[in-house]
Amino acid sequence: MSAHTLSKTASVPRLAHLPLPLFAAPMGFGGIGLAWREAARVLGAPKLIGEALFAMTVALWLIVTALHIIRALHSPASLLGDLKHPVRSGFTGAIAIGMMLIAGGVLPYSPSIAAVIWFGAIGLQVALGIWFLRALFHTPREAATFTPLLLMPLIGNVVAPIVGAKLGFVVISWMLFGMGIALWVSVQPLLFGRIFTGPPLPELLRPTVVIFLSPPAVSTVAVANLTGGVGPLALALFGYAAMLAIMFATMIPEFRRTPFAMSWWGWTFPTAAFTVAALTVARSYSFPGYQLVLWGTWRLADPRHRLYGDATRGAERQFATARMNNVVRPKPTAAA
DSSP: OHHEEEHHHHHHHHTTTTTTGGGGHHHHHHHHHHHHHHHHHHOOHHHHHHHHHHHHHHHHHHHHHHHHHHHHOHHHHHHHHHHOOOOOOGGGHHHHHHHHHHHHHHHOOOOHHHHHHHHHHHHHHHHHHHHHHHHHSSSSOOGGEEEEOHHHHHHHHHHHHHHHHHHTTTHEEEEEEEEHHHHHHHHHHHHHHHHHHOOOOOOOOOOOGGGGGGHHHHHHHHHHHHHHHHEEEEEHHHHHHHHHHHHHHTTHHHHTTTTOOOGGHHHHHHHHHHHHHHHHHHHSOOOTTTTHHHHHHHHOOOTOOOOOOOOHHHHHHHHHHHHHHHHSSOOOOOOO
16 A cells, blocks of 8 residues: 555554534634725725635635545545534534625625525524524423634624625615514523623633624624614614623733634634724724724734734643653663
């Protein structure tokens, strides 16, 4: 057997453990790309960066999807286990959201292709949403399994109108928006209850609390696109999002102590969505010095932010320590 065949054969079992949360990566890059595109319109930021991020989003989504298709073919039980897992299954929502963001990235270049992608995304979103909600109805959950990740399969319903309204599918977009809002106000109190009363979230899941910022931030942009401007409802939603954003900003020292993990992608999309919402509102309601405030807001969503650097360095230190312990650990001696 050739070395290439051996390598290929050995790589398939490793895909059985491919993390489902990887789908959050293209979702995060797509959100940042959308923020860059909006910043180019409002603040004069370089437009090319946003388009490059959208291209990266497409590439990442295709790669992660292809790997999970291979995983499904060779290790279906492993993938099914993730889909049934009370926490990891929340990342299924990132699959459809990633497609919606790709549709938004393609829209300026080919509305027809964007429409095809968008309809595929909302079909997948509705199917995943029904499956996820049905699972909640049929399987009682312990309090420890109620994490902010439960919102992810529901957020897509309010992401869809952002692109759908621009494509001209206003009626469908309003229906999806209604579904998303209803599910959001139904599920979020349960999640708040778990966080307020315990048990506490595991350390590596702490950054996922920022996901609470996504629904009001995304809804602000969705309503603005659906109504053609920033009216009272969009302002009300943005006010709630701004309050959460300020609160999470005060928690940055706490987040910095959390090592980098897949859960950190739970920071990227919500902060990017809030940046887009702030830029959208600023187009209608500006004030002296608002550009500085918006650049500061954008800085939190930028993946080069020191927050990510601190978390990544923490993970590197842990890895180095573990490796050193493994190196210096004495080998067991044979009995005499």
